[in-house]
Amino acid sequence: MKKTIIVLCFFALGLAGCATEVIRKDTAEVVDLSGRWNDTDARMVAEEMVKGCTDGRWIAQFNKDKGRDPVVIVGTVVNRSHEHINARVFVEDLEMALVNSGKVKFVADKGARTEVREERADQQENAAAATRARLVQETGADYMLQGSINSVKDETRGQYVIMFQANLELVDLTTNEKVWIGQKKIKKVVKRPKYSM
Amino acid sequence: MRHFCFSIRNALGRSLIFIFTGLVLSSCASVGGARLQPEINGLIAAGHVQAAADKIIAPSADYGTGNYVLYHLDRAIVLQLTGDFSASAASLEKAKARYDELYTHSVTNEASTWVVNDNMSPYRPAAYERVLMNVFQAFNYLQMNALNDALVEARDLDAKFPVITDAYAGDRHVFEDNGFARLLCGILYEASGTAADLNDALIAYQQALTVYDAYYGGTYVPPILQDSLIRLAQKFNDPELKQYRARFPDARGDRDRPDAARVYLLESVGFSPVKVSRMIPVPVDDGLVTKMAFPEFVHRTYNVHFSRILLEDAQGHTTGADTQLADDIEGLARKDLEARKAFVLAKAIARPALKYLVERNQKESIEKKHGPLAGELFGLFSSLYNFYTEQADVRSWQALPAQVRVARVQVPAGIYHVRREDLNAAGAVISVQDEGQLQLRPGQTYFLIRRSLQ
Numbered sequence: 001m002k003k004t005i006i007v008l009c010f011f012a013l014g015l016a017g018c019a020t021e022v023i024r025k026d027t028a029e030v031v032d033l034s035g036r037w038n039d040t041d042a043r044m045v046a047e048e049m050v051k052g053c054t055d056g057r058w059i060a061q062f063n064k065d066k067g068r069d070p071v072v073i074v075g076t077v078v079n080r081s082h083e084h085i086n087a088r089v090f091v092e093d094l095e096m097a098l099v100n101s102g103k104v105k106f107v108a109d110k111g112a113r114t115e116v117r118e119e120r121a122d123q124q125e126n127a128a129a130a131t132r133a134r135l136v137q138e139t140g141a142d143y144m145l146q147g148s149i150n151s152v153k154d155e156t157r158g159q160y161v162i163m164f165q166a167n168l169e170l171v172d173l174t175t176n177e178k179v180w181i182g183q184k185k186i187k188k189v190v191k192r193p194k195y196s197m
Numbered sequence: 198m199r200h201f202c203f204s205i206r207n208a209l210g211r212s213l214i215f216i217f218t219g220l221v222l223s224s225c226a227s228v229g230g231a232r233l234q235p236e237i238n239g240l241i242a243a244g245h246v247q248a249a250a251d252k253i254i255a256p257s258a259d260y261g262t263g264n265y266v267l268y269h270l271d272r273a274i275v276l277q278l279t280g281d282f283s284a285s286a287a288s289l290e291k292a293k294a295r296y297d298e299l300y301t302h303s304v305t306n307e308a309s310t311w312v313v314n315d316n317m318s319p320y321r322p323a324a325y326e327r328v329l330m331n332v333f334q335a336f337n338y339l340q341m342n343a344l345n346d347a348l349v350e351a352r353d354l355d356a357k358f359p360v361i362t363d364a365y366a367g368d369r370h371v372f373e374d375n376g377f378a379r380l381l382c383g384i385l386y387e388a389s390g391t392a393a394d395l396n397d398a399l400i401a402y403q404q405a406l407t408v409y410d411a412y413y414g415g416t417y418v419p420p421i422l423q424d425s426l427i428r429l430a431q432k433f434n435d436p437e438l439k440q441y442r443a444r445f446p447d448a449r450g451d452r453d454r455p456d457a458a459r460v461y462l463l464e465s466v467g468f469s470p471v472k473v474s475r476m477i478p479v480p481v482d483d484g485l486v487t488k489m490a491f492p493e494f495v496h497r498t499y500n501v502h503f504s505r506i507l508l509e510d511a512q513g514h515t516t517g518a519d520t521q522l523a524d525d526i527e528g529l530a531r532k533d534l535e536a537r538k539a540f541v542l543a544k545a546i547a548r549p550a551l552k553y554l555v556e557r558n559q560k561e562s563i564e565k566k567h568g569p570l571a572g573e574l575f576g577l578f579s580s581l582y583n584f585y586t587e588q589a590d591v592r593s594w595q596a597l598p599a600q601v602r603v604a605r606v607q608v609p610a611g612i613y614h615v616r617r618e619d620l621n622a623a624g625a626v627i628s629v630q631d632e633g634q635l636q637l638r639p640g641q642t643y644f645l646i647r648r649s650l651q
Contacts, residue, residue: 079345082352084290153356158300192300 035190045166045184046093054103058179071105073141081151159191238595244650246278263319274596286337315590325529328375339644351382377524379405388642399429419521423448458637460606462506465648467499467599472591487549490589501619501649508613520602527599552583610639
């Protein structure tokens with residue numbers, strides 16, 4: 001009887017350990033669950049590449065030629081990898097890094113502009129004259145940041161190595177000249193055990 | 198009581214009790230999960246797609262323990278048929294993710310397949326089903342006008358093929374590469390239009406040719422692939438061009454005109470075969486019986502054998518093409534099972550034999566300790582257990598079609614009224630579907646993806 005009670009107690013403890021667990025994590029903490037591209041990868045790549053971009057010689061040259069900060073717009077980042085990557089998340093990380101750099105001015109992309117223009121047009125009809133945003137006063141971008149995310153995967157039974165490569169280019173919107181090219185690679189090794197209990 | 202004990206000892210009496218009880222237990226098939234898949238696929242086969250969707254997305258719907266992947270595979274097809282491509286894509290991603298986790302085999306779970314049956318193991322899609330997961334996912338993205346996401350599936354397949362081949366090389370399983378999957382990759386790369394992707398398209402078409410030749414012994418190459426090989430080999434001045442022209446003299450390989458658009462009809466036809474359990478009873482001593490159970494595919498009939506896409510312009514001129522066989526899914530399924538037959542049968546023989554040996558040893562031990570009656574009763578009920586639990590694994594992705602067929606049409610850019618005719622094996626039109634108006638831009642590639650359920 002005593003043995004039975006002890007066994008039942010251990011059983012109950014074991015079951016208690018099987019309950020759903022929720023752990024809050026800092027958003028800056030690296031958590032890799034599956035080897036797939038994740039929020040940490042997007043943030044790391046965006047921050048490092050924007051730093052490399054804004055430290056480039058082209059900024060000093062632009063400041064010298066024009067006497068002001070360059071205006072940058074983020075264009076398309078194409079996913080050429082073999083995973084479904086939410087490129088929008090990566091683009092937003094790029095935009096945040098650009099704004100936070102303080103070295104460039106940043107304007108809304110094609111998608112965001114549509115809504116802004118609709119609001120501006122609405123104001124012409126409905127807002128008080130003194131408070132209306134004026135038409136044809138948008139700041140044109142000097143440069144567009146475009147890029148792609150690629151991947152190379154090498155896999156054998158139970159393990160694989162995957163390398164993500166993000167390529168970004170800064171293109172002069174007047175001359176099509178590429179004034180800066182950057183690349184960032186992330187490599188992950190994923191191992192899965194063949195057997196478990 | 199004495200009379201009852203005597204009848205237990207009598208071999209005939211034991212056999213009768215055994216058979217009766219076995220029949221009663223066998224008729225009490227597991228409810229819920231095990232019955233849901235046949236219901237869903239019966240509804241699909243009858244064309245009641247919305248009813249199948251309502252059943253499969255119900256909160257309580259599942260296919261039972263260990264069949265998570267199978268449930269989401271069928272769910273994905275059902276949702277694709279109802280036009281909910283986003284939800285279908287989510288289901289396929291769940292199936293893929295869970296399949297990756299199932300790489301790790303549980304030792305206790307594997308042991309249970311020797312004590313009970315193969316249904317104790319979680320369902321792991323066969324190699325041909327793994328490839329088709331990407332194919333039908335690509336279909337989802339194409340129908341959402343997300344060519345780039347469909348290309349992700351093509352790249353995933355490119356990475357997956359050598360892994361699957363490597364996993365099965367020299368093993369009891371044989372992976373049959375999928376010519377249509379390669380052909381689809383080529384079509385998607387070509388639709389992308391970038392120089393790098395066009396080069397990848399040619400490589401994919403060449404790989405598709407190798408696979409079709411292996412599968413059909415060189416007797417059949419889809420005409421659409423013949424045209425594609427010549428078209429791209431011309432573009433790249435590929436050294437194989439001369440060889441392709443010699444081998445495919447009827448293929449035109451017309452260059453893509455910059456003012457024209459291309460329309461592909463990718464049609465899934467019919468119903469994949471379903472597995473049924475075949476049983477061979479095996480008498481053992483004292484009038485008791487065990488059995489060997491193994492799966493076998495059964496063909497499901499369908500009427501639509503191919504389709505015709507027709508594009509009518511504003512002047513009433515019609516351009517069309519018939520679909521060509523691109524993927525013989527039924528054939529792949531049968532080949533896969535055939536390749537594994539030796540192992541499946543060996544296990545179907547070894548497992549009941551093992552169970553019987555264990556049972557006999559236990560029976561002798563019980564007889565010594567508790568007397569002959571206890572031994573006989575144990576023998577009877579353990580034989581019942583062995584007989585009842587010896588079930589073939591008849592799980593498969595039943596919502597798949599029997600074939601995928603492809604047609605390609607090149608027309609000048611403009612507005613067209615599109616019709617699709619479904620035809621039977623004799624070439625008679627069974628039904629006509631109005632696909633509505635289509636506005637095609639120069640250089641556009643448009644994908645029409647359909648499933649015939651007749």
